[in-house]
Amino acid sequence: MPDVSESKHLPPDDDMTNMADMTEVYSSYKSALFSLAYRMLGSVSDAEDIVQEAFLNLNQVSLHSIHHVKSYLWKVTTNLSIDFLRSARKRREVYVGSWLPEPIIKGKGADPAEQVIANEELSIAFLHLLENLNPVERAVFLLREVYSYSYDEIAQLIGKSPDNSRKIQSRAKQKVGDLSPKAGGDRSKKEKTVRDFMEVVQSNNIEKLLSILSDDFTIYSDGGGKAKANLRPIFGIKRAVAFFKGVYSKIPSNLIVMEADVNGQPGMIMKADDQIFYVLAFQFDNDKLSALYNIVNPEKLKHLKKLK
Numbered sequence: 001m002p003d004v005s006e007s008k009h010l011p012p013d014d015d016m017t018n019m020a021d022m023t024e025v026y027s028s029y030k031s032a033l034f035s036l037a038y039r040m041l042g043s044v045s046d047a048e049d050i051v052q053e054a055f056l057n058l059n060q061v062s063l064h065s066i067h068h069v070k071s072y073l074w075k076v077t078t079n080l081s082i083d084f085l086r087s088a089r090k091r092r093e094v095y096v097g098s099w100l101p102e103p104i105i106k107g108k109g110a111d112p113a114e115q116v117i118a119n120e121e122l123s124i125a126f127l128h129l130l131e132n133l134n135p136v137e138r139a140v141f142l143l144r145e146v147y148s149y150s151y152d153e154i155a156q157l158i159g160k161s162p163d164n165s166r167k168i169q170s171r172a173k174q175k176v177g178d179l180s181p182k183a184g185g186d187r188s189k190k191e192k193t194v195r196d197f198m199e200v201v202q203s204n205n206i207e208k209l210l211s212i213l214s215d216d217f218t219i220y221s222d223g224g225g226k227a228k229a230n231l232r233p234i235f236g237i238k239r240a241v242a243f244f245k246g247v248y249s250k251i252p253s254n255l256i257v258m259e260a261d262v263n264g265q266p267g268m269i270m271k272a273d274d275q276i277f278y279v280l281a282f283q284f285d286n287d288k289l290s291a292l293y294n295i296v297n298p299e300k301l302k303h304l305k306k307l308k
């Protein structure tokens with residue numbers, strides 16, 4: 001599994017005559033391509049497949065016939081991701097409950113993609129937000145907002161005119177609106193808020209719970225029909241408190257609650273017998289929590305089996 005690159009652009013364009021072989025090409029570009037595919041798809045395994053397919057495409061042409069390998073791979077990965085999302089949207093429309101991205105957890109024993117401290121643009125909250133966009137809007141939005149590509153560059157990648165790309169970006173930003181996760185913030189304060197929440201989960205301290213949740217707090221749960229989870233989001237602090245009261249009474253005695261780095265943000269995991277059953281990610285609003293993303297679908301957690 002490739003590393004998730006923290007850089008916003010792929011490495012500079014290279015003349016293919018300077019590339020020794022496909023192994024060198026792969027090692028040079030795999031991380032950045034994975035970062036794009038994961039942002040597009042919200043799935044670790046699917047992103048890996050897209051990157052592999054992009055290199056298979058490259059392997060079928062003469063390297064010396066391609067002037068800029070970066071541009072070629074970036075374009076192929078973008079369009080493969082768009083095509084994948086178009087087919088995946090139908091499956092997600094009939095998905096049981098809320099669809100949430102597969103989490104990336106930093107920890108000993110994890111694959112390389114889970115070892116990196118991702119930036120805010122990789123947060124579960126951000127990726128969940130992108131589900132409001134259609135595949136082309138998502139590609140344009142990411143290329144513009146995350147990777148800082150010009151509209152001329154975007155047009156070349158997705159096969160649209162610069163003016164059309166600009167209109168797509170405008171439409172995407174309108175859909176995203178004020179729902180955009182608040183970037184930045186003091187990490188130490190976020191970590192303290194998560195620790196306070198962990199204490200609440202284990203002690204049923206409702207008074208403390210009320211002090212760390214925003215009034216519009218929302219809970220999203222993803223069981224995918226394969227694990228018990230709320231099928232619809234829970235909106236508002238009153239309903240959330242009622243939910244947590246019910247959860248507290250059902251917590252197994254052998255369940256271990258731990259802090260974790262979830263997609264580059266402070267989060268939590270719950271495990272028993274060395275198996276992770278819950279991954280909790282949060283959206284932060286200053287020193288309060290404005291959303292909880294509860295991922296319990298075992299299919300979305302199976303890549304975390306080696307995490308220690």
